[in-house]
Amino acid sequence: MSARLRGLALAVAIAACSLGGALTTNASAAIQPPSVLTGPANDITAVDGSALAEDGTGGVLYSKLVDGVSHLFVVPVDLGRYGSPIEVDPDDADGANEPAIAAGLGGRLMVVWVEAYGVSSSGITQYALDSAELGPGAASFSAPIMVDSAVGEPYTADISGVDPSLAMQPDGQAYVVYRVVTDQCSEYDTQNSLNGACGTGAYTNASDEVIDVRAAESTGGAWSGVGTLNAYQDLAMRAPTADNAPQIATSTDGNGSAVAVWQEVDASGYARIFARWIYGTTLGNAIQLSPSTLDGQPVDVDADAPSVALAIGGTAAFRLAGGAGSPLSAPQIMACAVPGTAGIAPYLSDFASGSTVGEPQIVANVNGGTAVAAQAGGALDWSPSYSAGAQVIASGAGERAYASSDPSGGGSAVWTGATEDAAPYVGVRESFAGGQLQSAQLTGDVLGPISDLQLGDGDSGDALVAFMQGEVGDVEVVADYLKAPPQSFTLSAPGAWRQRVAGARVSWLPAPDDAAVSYALYVDGRLRYSNITGPAATDAGTGTGAVELAPISGDANTVSKQLGALGLDTGKHRVQVIALDADGQQTASNVATLKIDHTPPLVRLRLIDRRRGVRVTVSDPNSGVKAASTVIRFGDGKRIRRRANVSHRYRHGGTYKITAQVQDHAGNRTTVHLRVKVR
DSSP, X not given: OOTTEXXXXXXXXXXXXXXXXXXXXSOOOOXXXXXXXXXXXXXXXXXXXXXXXXXXXXXXXXXXXXXXXXXXXXXXXXXXXXXXXXXXXXXXXXXXXXXXXXXXXXXXXXXXXXXXXXXXXXXOEEEXXXXXXXXXXXXXXXXXXXXXXXXXXXXXXOOTTOOOEEEEOTTSOEEEEEEEEEEOOOTTOTTGGGOGGGOOOTTOOTTOBEEXXXXXXXXXXXXXXXXXXXXXXXXXXXOOOGGGOOEEEEOSSSSOEEEEEXXXXXXXXXXXXXXXXXXXXXXXXXXXXXXXXXXXXXOOSOXXXXXXXXXXXXXXXXXXXXSTTSSOSSOEEEEEEOOSSSSOOSOOEEEEEOSSBOOXXXXXXXXXXXXXXXXXXXXXXXXXXXXXXXXXXXXSOOSOEEEEXXXXXXXXXXXXXXXXXXXXXXXXXXXXXXXXXEEEEEOOSSOSOEEEEEEEEOSXXXXXXXXXXXXXXXXXXXXXXXXXXXXXXXXXXXXXXXXXXXXXXXXXXXXXXXXOOEEEEEEXXXXXXXXXXXXXXXXXXXXXXXXXXXXXXXXXXXEXXXXXXXXXXXXXXXXXXXXXXXXXXXXXOOOEEEEEOOSOOEEEEEEETTTTEEEEEEXXXXXXXXXXXXXXXXXXXXXXXXXSEEEEEOSSOEEEEEEEEEEBTTOOEEEEEEEEEEO
């Protein structure tokens, strides 16, 4: 077995029930082995990000020394196919710092980073936040565009806390949120006496700093500053760390909105998590997400590690400290919806807790579903919804964990772990809507420590895992494309009873997927047709081939199959279609019913009224009698129309010939002749 895919534990089922039953299937392909994108080498310094769009295009961002200077490179990805590394900042003489990456449709990529560009009159290095874009089909990144010309601390030039978070809409509109330390409030800062925000109050942390949380927006050209997000701009904040970095997410429906979350100290002196909606360059109100009180008790501890996702609505997760001053005995991961207006979020969910709790990650898919992952107490906790309880899915998990969410109801969790003999690996677990699971332990070709785990979530269920592995001086950049199965789709069959199978047409909306899908049609659990193709679930309006996950209507957008003479008996038959992607993963449609009736109605005769009369009954156990077409003649000149259950009394005894013309709703017709002798 390949060293790159160790310990594969596949627990998926593809089973056909007995005749008359339905197929149950969700996934049949194992997680594919990862790929080494570059290395082993001694000049790779970090894996900085992974980004994936809905259509399966994206990229892996990493840092590499070129002539002793740190430069950025991206390996483009298209549905699991990897391109060659492309340098992002070839003209950067001073090195790139604090990078982030985001993906749009059609292979569009954007990278932001911090770069030195000059020296102030007081001898302080000046730093800017820059960006560059790789357009669809382009072979190189654009020239850098400046986002913000002043992101270094003005007295020390420190840029360690910028921590930009970048998000991109499918059409390329992008948002970035980042921090700028405007005063470190340290003894080395001669301006401290002039900055009252550094503070000396009872709740002030000695290490607090004056920080702007800023946002900017780009529509493909120059960046426009959105403004400072802080709710309390006159108060110092906790010193920047990776655990309290701001985050931003943008919508996938093209409406231009985004939501940012960040940590900030409020008037109580404790750090809370806040959010703002952003609409282009317009800021919404500051919304407090983490509670000031919980179960009637004050929360006199910090909240940190914000994470945010945006699909139909905004959702956020964060970590709330436990212990002294907290209503919680241990730290917990909490999650909530992001309200549209100011005020504390109305819903909080206790997701996971433990003696040690890592940073959470929350993601959303295009249908509005969410998933949360976090390390808690040495185990990996995962939830398919921010409002659902957590499931412990792995032990020995590292501090960082990631999640992806499948619109059909499944999702993935990714984490770092180690085997019993201390061999490091990246753990992956995919779950599917039908309850099936598959999991694997990923490693590169060069075994050794694993770091910089990243996950790009494409909002459509696919995900792009990236990490660095190896000893110092001999490391690789490793990636694995996690392909979700086609999404759920709806099958329709003729609602009326049919006299013949031949000519019946079943149809369905295409199964949304970011690649070609074929279909197999089953009747009563038996494969009848395979390799059916039809229109893809794509958005023709964008011209990008983007997966359109909203319901598609109209005959031109459906896939259909006209059935031949299949030899089916009279009765109700179960029809189901299986969507199959290029990786062999399968998703089953709903079960539709095809109603076939080959047989005409039955006519029964019974003597009544002491053998002086008769009762004629017409019945059909399948499609039913079409009473409007019924004509019964009793042989004595009398007849009755449009009734399926009639009685008749003869005036004279004798033998009579009764003729019944009957029809059912499937179109079967017959004429029945009966003789009866009455008194």
